[in-house]
Amino acid sequence: MSKTLFDKVWDAHVVHTIEDGPQILYIDKHLIHEVTSPQAFNELEKRGLPIFRPQQVLATADHNTPTKDQHLPIKDELSRKQLSQLSENCEKHGIQLYELGHKYNGIVHVMAPELGITQPGMSIVCGDSHTSTHGAFGSIAFGIGTSQVAQVFASQCLLLTKPKSMRIKVNGKLKKGVLPKDVILYIISQIGTNAGTGYFCEYAGDVFENMSMEGRMTVCNMSIEMGARGGIIAPDETTFDYVKGRKFAPKGQEWENQLDNWKSLPTDSDAKFDKEYTFDAEDIEPMITFGTNPGMGIKINGFIPDQNDSSLEKSLKYMDFKKGESLIHKPINYVFIGSCTNSRIEDFRVAAEYIKGKKKAKNVTAWLVPGSRQVEQQIEAEGLKTIFTEAGFELRQPGCSACLAMNDDKIPAGEYCVSTSNRNFEGRQGQGSRTLLASPLLAAATAIEGKIIDITTHLN
Amino acid sequence: MEKFISINSRAVPLPVENIDTDQIIPARFLKATDREGFGEHLFKDWRYHKDGSKDKDFVLNDSTYSGKILIAGHNFGCGSSREHAAWALSDYGFKVIVSSFFADIFKGNALNNGVLPVQVSPEFLKKLLKTVEEHPETQIEVSLENQYIASPSFEGHEFFEIDNYKKTCLMNGYDDIDFLVSKRAEIELFENRNELARVSD
Numbered sequence: 041m042s043k044t045l046f047d048k049v050w051d052a053h054v055v056h057t058i059e060d061g062p063q064i065l066y067i068d069k070h071l072i073h074e075v076t077s078p079q080a081f082n083e084l085e086k087r088g089l090p091i092f093r094p095q096q097v098l099a100t101a102d103h104n105t106p107t108k109d110q111h112l113p114i115k116d117e118l119s120r121k122q123l124s125q126l127s128e129n130c131e132k133h134g135i136q137l138y139e140l141g142h143k144y145n146g147i148v149h150v151m152a153p154e155l156g157i158t159q160p161g162m163s164i165v166c167g168d169s170h171t172s173t174h175g176a177f178g179s180i181a182f183g184i185g186t187s188q189v190a191q192v193f194a195s196q197c198l199l200l201t202k203p204k205s206m207r208i209k210v211n212g213k214l215k216k217g218v219l220p221k222d223v224i225l226y227i228i229s230q231i232g233t234n235a236g237t238g239y240f241c242e243y244a245g246d247v248f249e250n251m252s253m254e255g256r257m258t259v260c261n262m263s264i265e266m267g268a269r270g271g272i273i274a275p276d277e278t279t280f281d282y283v284k285g286r287k288f289a290p291k292g293q294e295w296e297n298q299l300d301n302w303k304s305l306p307t308d309s310d311a312k313f314d315k316e317y318t319f320d321a322e323d324i325e326p327m328i329t330f331g332t333n334p335g336m337g338i339k340i341n342g343f344i345p346d347q348n349d350s351s352l353e354k355s356l357k358y359m360d361f362k363k364g365e366s367l368i369h370k371p372i373n374y375v376f377i378g379s380c381t382n383s384r385i386e387d388f389r390v391a392a393e394y395i396k397g398k399k400k401a402k403n404v405t406a407w408l409v410p411g412s413r414q415v416e417q418q419i420e421a422e423g424l425k426t427i428f429t430e431a432g433f434e435l436r437q438p439g440c441s442a443c444l445a446m447n448d449d450k451i452p453a454g455e456y457c458v459s460t461s462n463r464n465f466e467g468r469q470g471q472g473s474r475t476l477l478a479s480p481l482l483a484a485a486t487a488i489e490g491k492i493i494d495i496t497t498h499l500n
Numbered sequence: 501m502e503k504f505i506s507i508n509s510r511a512v513p514l515p516v517e518n519i520d521t522d523q524i525i526p527a528r529f530l531k532a533t534d535r536e537g538f539g540e541h542l543f544k545d546w547r548y549h550k551d552g553s554k555d556k557d558f559v560l561n562d563s564t565y566s567g568k569i570l571i572a573g574h575n576f577g578c579g580s581s582r583e584h585a586a587w588a589l590s591d592y593g594f595k596v597i598v599s600s601f602f603a604d605i606f607k608g609n610a611l612n613n614g615v616l617p618v619q620v621s622p623e624f625l626k627k628l629l630k631t632v633e634e635h636p637e638t639q640i641e642v643s644l645e646n647q648y649i650a651s652p653s654f655e656g657h658e659f660f661e662i663d664n665y666k667k668t669c670l671m672n673g674y675d676d677i678d679f680l681v682s683k684r685a686e687i688e689l690f691e692n693r694n695e696l697a698r699v700s701d
């Protein structure tokens with residue numbers, strides 16, 4: 041029978057099927073961080089259970105970490121406690137931890153792929169919804185709750201009902217200035233924030249085939265924002281080139297064996313999906329969001345929809361925008377380039393290319409936060425740091441930073457922030473803060489101008 | 501986990517769509533390392549103004565409404581995977597969340613914590629909200645065993661779906677860990693088989 045990429049990877053991990061019920065799915069890699077793991081460790085201890093496969097668990101500290109003075113003790117007591125608890129738990133159970141200050145520390149969805157931990161055909165979970173990022177390699181990767189973290193600790197498996205399959209195709213060639221972030225913001229604005237609920241989504245077509253691994257990660261990362269459990273892209277030469285030679289990538293004969301397996305993964309040509317969407321690359325423009333969910337996005341030179349809809353009205357009230365309005369020339373005081381969506385080296389290259397030789401507007405606080413220590417070093421090695429500091433941007437240390445208003449990096453109430461992160465929910469970046477999601481290019485341009493500009497006319 | 505069979509209670513109406521887990525429990529309350537006490541921070545930024553005073557207009561601050569059932573708008577629980585959202589709802593005292601649509605991860609998290617997500621049709625949701633808003637004393641009945649939700653104060657009831665396995669777990673107070681640990685031998689067999697397949701490749 042013909043199978044989709046998702047079917048192939050999923051079916052290869054089924055240990056057992058309960059009649060009329062869920063399946064037991066084997067998990068190859070379990071990534072953990074400080075926020076969603078402590079209660080799971082407690083649960084196991086309460087039951088007197090050991091961690092079943094500690095070598096298959098990998099930990100990092102990212103959500104609750106400061107992005108300044110990381111060598112000093114953490115000021116906030118609760119944060120410090122949460123991080124030291126992670127260290128203690130990992131130590132006790134023999135789990136590899138890349139804690140704050142470690143050369144491999146970083147946001148879990150940035151550091152795992154760059155170390156070659158994420159590989160095609162794997163099943164990967166993490167107590168974080170943006171685990172969907174790792175699907176960019178042709179693996180099944182999704183976020184789980186803390187009870188499930190405990191389940192994986194106890195058995196290296198999860199009880200799950202197989203999601204339905206959907207495919208989004210984007211064919212054609214992207215216009216100048218249209219980045220992977222725009223592609224995914226466009227898709228979500230078209231199909232809505234719950235079109236994917238109950239589904240696993242494969243991205244296919246020219247646009248994704250021609251996209252870099254970094255770009256594919258940006259797209260898969262936001263799959264959860266349309267409700268999908270995860271996103272997945274067929275592994276190809278781009279994927280293999282990226283994985284090859286990384287720290288945890290297979291080597292020698294093992295590499296050859298794996299490669300054969302990986303090449304057999306793409307969706308069979310006559311496989312069926314439960315739902316399909318097709319878009320044209322030429323229709324996509326640079327995007328920005330105006331509301332309080334990631335589906336509320338418009339083309340940069342477009343207008344806020346003028347409809348009678350209570351959730352639109354509620355979010356416009358929060359954002360202090362009006363129906364039918366354009367966002368061009370809106371003054372912006374905060375710009376954030378970072379988060380697991382856009383904090384990889386390519387994102388900083390895009391920003392640097394635009395920023396080079398320009399100066400940040402006076403009214404703007406501009407934070408650049410690399411996704412990992414390795415990205416941070418690469419920024420320096422490639423000379424981007426000088427470009428940023430000369431332009432007046434603040435390059436901080438790696439972490440989730442202003443993506444979620446949990447650590448010290450918060451946007452003040454009432455302020456607008458053009459952000460490369462993935463969520464514009466009420467208060468997501470700080471109580472009362474207002475987030476506009478965009479690509480690193482648009483974020484960089486906003487910081488230079490101090491207001492939102494029509495990047496399309498600027499580029500032409 | 502406590503057993504869940506059926507419940508009769510008043511309900512709290514919250515007719516907002518796309519309620520995300522950042523609203524249910526804002527990130528700044530996720531620094532705790534145990535599960536207790538999250539109820540206090542449930543819907544924190546909707547319940548309280550920035551200066552710490554209560555927002556009288558928010559339904560949880562309105563003594564007219566009470567009960568173990570929360571009736572919410574479409575797409576409840578979207579966003580972050582934080583199970584703290586389910587803990588906060590449960591700790592506050594909610595046993596059932598009714599909506600016309602739930603986000604995936606939230607649904608699983610709720611079930612793993614003995615909170616029952618009841619998905620009803622948009623029409624039924626509308627009717628239910630209207631009844632409760634107009635008559636806050638209305639009793640709502642939710643039967644897990646027979647999978648329906650009803651109220652004596654209006655005609656009709658609606659059946660809801662739940663995975664058979666999950667239903668059994670909830671009714672008996674079991675959870676997935678117990679089950680998975682009982683399958684360890686089979687899991688090891690699976691690991692060995694895969695290891696062998698790799699070597700003989």
Ligand code: SF4
Pocket residue numbers: 102103147148149168170379380381439440443444461462
């Ligand atoms: S960067 Fe933001 S979305 Fe990504 S893992 Fe951290 S908090 Fe979550």
